Amino acid sequence: MLYLAEKDLYKEYMGMDPSTMAYLSSITSLPWSVKILYGLFSDNVPIMGTRRKSHVVIMGLLQFVSLVSVFLFDLESKSAVASMLFCASLSGAYLDVIVDALMVT
Numbered sequence: 001m002l003y004l005a006e007k008d009l010y011k012e013y014m015g016m017d018p019s020t021m022a023y024l025s026s027i028t029s030l031p032w033s034v035k036i037l038y039g040l041f042s043d044n045v046p047i048m049g050t051r052r053k054s055h056v057v058i059m060g061l062l063q064f065v066s067l068v069s070v071f072l073f074d075l076e077s078k079s080a081v082a083s084m085l086f087c088a089s090l091s092g093a094y095l096d097v098i099v100d101a102l103m104v105t
Contacts, residue, residue, distance in 0.1 A: 002028075002092075006085055009070075014078065024082045031090040038097040052098050059098070063091035 006028060010021045047054035066087035075081045 002088060027082055028085045028089045031093040035093055035097050038094045042098055052102060056098055059091040059094045063088050
């Protein structure tokens with residue numbers, strides 16, 4: 001989802017070489033490989049009495065905060081940027097699972 005923006009950030013603004021870019025991009029794409037766990041978690045762990053709505057709100061806020069922090073704060077550290085993009089990717093994958101579950105029901 002964020003692949004092109006992430007690639008541009010790493011290459012143009014942070015001046016990374018292709019091997020480092022590939023390594024960090026693989027870290028940020030890890031949350032998409034365990035999507036089944038998000039479905040099991042959201043179905044079995046209700047938060048504030050709801051199974052999906054509260055998860056959507058929490059993950060939406062996490063994605064917003066992580067992407068805005070990459071934008072607003074001039075993060076020089078590769079690990080800080082990768083962790084923020086990891087959080088954004090995690091929340092995006094989680095939201096994808098929940099929205100798919102809402103479409104089925």
